[in-house]
Amino acid sequence: MxxxxxxxxxxxxxxxxxxxxxxxxxxxxxxxxxxxxxxxxxxxxxxxxxxxxxxxxxxxxxxxxxxxxxxxxxxxxxxxxxxxxxxxxxxxxxxxxxxxxxxxxxxxxxxxxxxxxxxxxxxRPAPAASAPVPAPAKAKADAKTDLFVKVGTRTIRVDFNDVLYIEALSTYSVLVTPTQKHIVYLTLKSLAERLPFDHFLRVHRSYIVNMQRIEAVEDYMLKLGPYEVPVGKSYQEEFLKNLRSL
Structure with missing residues (x-):
């Protein structure tokens, strides 16, 4: 059966x-x-x-x-x-x-x-299991949100909780926060491969967004603080799937 x-x-x-x-x-x-x-x-x-x-x-x-x-x-x-x-x-x-x-x-x-x-x-909800074994608690220190990135001649620490989105700029990338923009000497593809954060999603050939900082969605335009970022057609289905899981 x-x-x-x-x-x-x-x-x-x-x-x-x-x-x-x-x-x-x-x-x-x-x-x-x-x-x-x-x-x-x-x-x-x-x-x-x-x-x-x-x-x-x-x-x-x-x-x-x-x-x-x-x-x-x-x-x-x-x-x-x-x-x-x-x-x-x-x-x-x-x-x-x-x-x-x-x-x-x-x-x-x-x-x-x-x-x-x-x-x-x-x-669908998983069938009820008998006596589930709780996962071991993780210290908050494990939830790392910052990375060192090279900006100009300096290497700086960036807290990615503050990053609204990342934009491709030729062979560089721009980290955009509500108050600053950092030009990083990495392509968007290279930077995406190094990001350890699940809540950053590629939504356009030129943009990666922090899903946790999206304030509104209208006609596939994302409102992130004072900025708007488009969702490319080929990325829309994956974007909606991830948005539902937040």
Whole structure:
């Protein structure tokens, strides 16, 4: 017998062809069991309010009467994991704000669909274990946040908690803090390989950002203190994934 977990799922889409396509993809996925395929947000809301349940909701965004985004806000607890299905990539930020596990762009390909299901499975709480062994406590001194970097003719200590972002400048890099800019004699690629901090992420061919210093996200422009940094198209999916995990 397989140990692979099975997820019950509900499809909601006002387009019958799109529903049939998703039903086919579900049928190809052994980890999924379809419990309902519904033609709109109103029908889906009725399903859940009448006690219907599922582990995963495959949800169209643009529907008449009640959109997918509106439906998510009305779902009774415990709400299922949500994967949004849309014709527009512009809904990616909305997906993040609603804590959707993933979003799929139509027409949905099976490989991308499988990737989304893998993310849903990975995000599920682990089964309760008996008497978990606590990890040994680490001293705060282990959480190193500073590095020595060469700036001009000097080597200085930089606390990377203060760094908002790092920008490529030809064969150099610029460390940007709220009050200073340091030109470092390393390419952005070389500096990225040396950074020991998980919360620094490459979001553009010319930028690495401190994810912990992001104040706002609008149309893939990141607000970091007095500055704005764009997220490149090829980096957007990885950026949203990391943003959800903060």
């Amino acid at each position: 397989s140990d692979t977990p099975t997820l019950t799922c509900v499809i909601v889409d006002d387009n019958e062809i799109n529903r049939l396509t998703l039903e086919h993809l579900v049928d190809l996925t052994p980890e999924l069991t379809l419990v309902a395929s519904l033609p709109g947000g109103v029908e889906a809301l009725h399903f859940f309010r009448q006690g219907g349940q599922c582990d995963l909701l495959l949800l169209d965004v643009e529907m008449p009467n009640l959109s997918g985004l509106e439906l998510v806000k009305l779902l009774p607890a415990p709400a299922p994991a949500v994967v949004l299905v849309t014709t527009h990539r512009s809904f990616a930020v909305a997906a993040f704000e609603l804590q959707a596990v993933d979003y799929l762009v139509k027409p949905v390909e099976f490989s991308r669909f499988s990737q989304a299901i893998a993310r849903v499975l990975a995000a």
